[in-house]
Amino acid sequence: MFAALFWLAFAAAGVPEDVEFAADADKPLDLRQAAFARLHAEAAVPTLLKIAKDKDTSPQRRWVSVRALGLNPAPEASAALVEFLASENAPTRIAALAALGERKDRAFSGRVAARLEDKALLVRQAAADALGQIGDPATLPDLSRALQDPTGTYRGTSMWVRRHYVEAMGKIGTDAAIVHLAGALTDPDADVVTAAMNGLEKAAGFSYAQGRTRAEAIEAWSRWSKGR
Template identity: 30%
Template sequence: MKSRLVGGVAAVVIVAVAALWLEPDQTVLGKLAGDAFFQGRPTRSWMRSLRGGPSDQAAAKETLQNGGPAAVPVLGAMLVQAREPEIRFTAADLLAKLGSDASPAGAALLAGAQDADPHVQAVCVAALPKAGVPSSQAVPVLMAHLKTDHLVVAARALAGYREAAAGAIPMLLEIFRDKNQPTESRWNAVRTLGKIGPASAVAIPDLIQGFDDAEWSIREHCAESLGEIGPAAAPSALPGMVRLLSDAVPRVRRDAVRSLGQIGGAAVEAVPEIRKLLEDPEEIVRVAAQNALEKLAPPESSDQPGADKQPAENRPSESGPKNKAGEN
């Protein structure tokens, strides 16, 4: 009798567990396990869909992507909990696309930046500034990735933190100076130095040397970054910057003239050379030159102090005769 009772209880338990497991949306099981929920479905249910056939996967991705902030808890949980790197990658990618709305999943993205799968790592690294993960937490992680295969992704992510990434300046300079580094790595390091801003003034001598680099992308971004560093670059960078105005590559000329405008008053002596670019064959250069001139040599208005004015005795009075039509 006792054995029959035990067997009956065991059978009921097995059936109950099977029912929970086979429940289409696993709602009860998710509640018991403390899953995050989105649209009434727990995390494990969404992961099941992402393990399904192509149509199930596509539908789940579309719904999660369109879910906005409401989907973030489930996406963050999937990034941490999913066994399959493909699902973790999908979660990280969707979080990255949500931008600042993904900020509640910051801890999951930081963990994902150390994921065992390199693809998951890369997308999480790129997502850190977009999701608004605090610089105090993200910058050390990104600096560590400057020593990995994700160097370029990490450099671009550091750029998103602007002056808060100043701690990375020595590493970025080291990357730029290393001629054995790929060109893409070097110019991204230079670009990030510029995005950090005036704190990168220590890099000015190296960036000026970059004007002579054989790679045009290095010359371009050295010019760009000096402009973003600002007036501190003017005394030593000005001669080389003027020389770049005649570079064979349009993008180098554009960034050089744009940076002269950013440097401001200290670059006024370059105005004659900048004016020549108003006739440049490339529109991007002409536009940049015009914008720079508007900053460095704005046209004087007639009411500015010191502007030439017609002597009073030569000006007709308001009540006097008017000029004939056509007279100037």
């Protein structure tokens, strides 16, 4: 009964109220999700942009406002998300990348791929994850370059973000991804190699894991990719 009363109270709430409610971690999750869903209405876009661009907006409300644009069908939502990719605020760039990933529009895959060179590793991860969602094979070379970028290592140690590049290749999962995934099989980072094998399994539709050691499976995938 209590939850139902809350639902009725917020069903007709305006955009600022829905943003505020969705951003409040102390509110019931189902009601926060309902408030967030209402922000996907096309009419909400102007207010969402106003909130997101206001320098006095809290980080939580800005995050909700930008993320809500991801599933908003309004064309101006896409343009706004591209604009937010250039924000000086890293969390805003991350939110915009996540939202563009949800839109799955390949028209923006190049803009997303450009963030693989972002100075912030978390933004690079968000870009890779978004590319995996978008699924554009044209971005495979961008992901391969990111994997080889020396700034992806620190004092000789592979950074966690590199695994996300290979996971994105695997999610793209086309024949075009195979050569890029096979190239990652010799990477010194075990997590990168595991992601490469997982991606190859998805692309090929079968596994070499059964009855083989890890080293044998890696060798089998290498032979298979070269013999195609």
